[in-house]
Amino acid sequence: xxxxxxxxxxxxxxxxxxxxxxxxxxxxxxxxxxxxxxxxxxxxxxxxxxxxxxxxxxxxxxxxxxxxxxxxxxxxxxxxxxxxxxxxxxxxxxxxxxxxxxxxxxxxxxxxxxx
Amino acid sequence: xxxxxxxxxxxxxxxxxxxxxxxxxxxxxxxxxxxxxxxxxxxxxxxxxxxxxxxxxxxxxxxxxxxxxxxxxxxxxxxxxxxxxxxxxxxxxxxxxxxxxxxxxxxxxxxxx
Numbered sequence: 001x002x003x004x005x006x007x008x009x010x011x012x013x014x015x016x017x018x019x020x021x022x023x024x025x026x027x028x029x030x031x032x033x034x035x036x037x038x039x040x041x042x043x044x045x046x047x048x049x050x051x052x053x054x055x056x057x058x059x060x061x062x063x064x065x066x067x068x069x070x071x072x073x074x075x076x077x078x079x080x081x082x083x084x085x086x087x088x089x090x091x092x093x094x095x096x097x098x099x100x101x102x103x104x105x106x107x108x109x110x111x112x113x114x115x
Numbered sequence: 116x117x118x119x120x121x122x123x124x125x126x127x128x129x130x131x132x133x134x135x136x137x138x139x140x141x142x143x144x145x146x147x148x149x150x151x152x153x154x155x156x157x158x159x160x161x162x163x164x165x166x167x168x169x170x171x172x173x174x175x176x177x178x179x180x181x182x183x184x185x186x187x188x189x190x191x192x193x194x195x196x197x198x199x200x201x202x203x204x205x206x207x208x209x210x211x212x213x214x215x216x217x218x219x220x221x222x223x224x225x226x227x228x
Binding site: 048056089104105 | 147151161214218
């Protein structure tokens with residue numbers, strides 16, 4: 001069964017360093033998303049991406065964050081200068097996005113720990 | 116602020132019973148509704164989607180939607196210990212696939228053997 005895959009599963013980084021989280025969405029899906037979940041809190045929307053551009057972003061997604069689809073399969077989230085409060089589980093998701101097929105399927109997540 | 120509200124629980128039910136999980140949402144233009152299951156430390160797993168008023172059944176799961184009351188629920192029949200997880204209600208405002216999904220805080224379900 002097709003699935004969203006994310007790498008790495010766990011990333012530890014020092015405060016102020018740049019990190020890139022990687023995702024391979026389901027191959028025929030058109031819409032891509034990043035969400036995050038701080039430990040014990042709810043899943044929060046960061047950004048959606050369609051047709052090689054950001055279609056929507058939340059107030060969390062400030063200038064420190066960027067997304068890119070560098071080739072036909074990968075979708076990345078870059079955090080330029082990490083802060084302690086960026087520590088969270090980051091989930092990539094994708095959806096087909098046509099008609100009623102708007103269900104988003106999530107990858108297994110990357111646990112980011114900023115020290 | 117568009118909100119999705121759920122009782123955090125825990126909701127405890129005996130094995131074999133029906134678990135009833137509830138969710139309300141504030142944005143009247145919401146079009147798409149989803150239930151995800153999340154085991155501790157894992158990612159959300161989609162279990163049901165519902166788009167129109169009424170009931171939708173899939174195996175042991177039934178989703179119910181009432182747009183007039185801005186209410187969506189999930190029933191789990193014949194609850195099993197493996198159903199013990201946090202159930203996330205999620206809502207999308209429109210029909211476009213690019214639009215964000217807003218999650219509730221989740222209801223923790225415990226199925227007692």
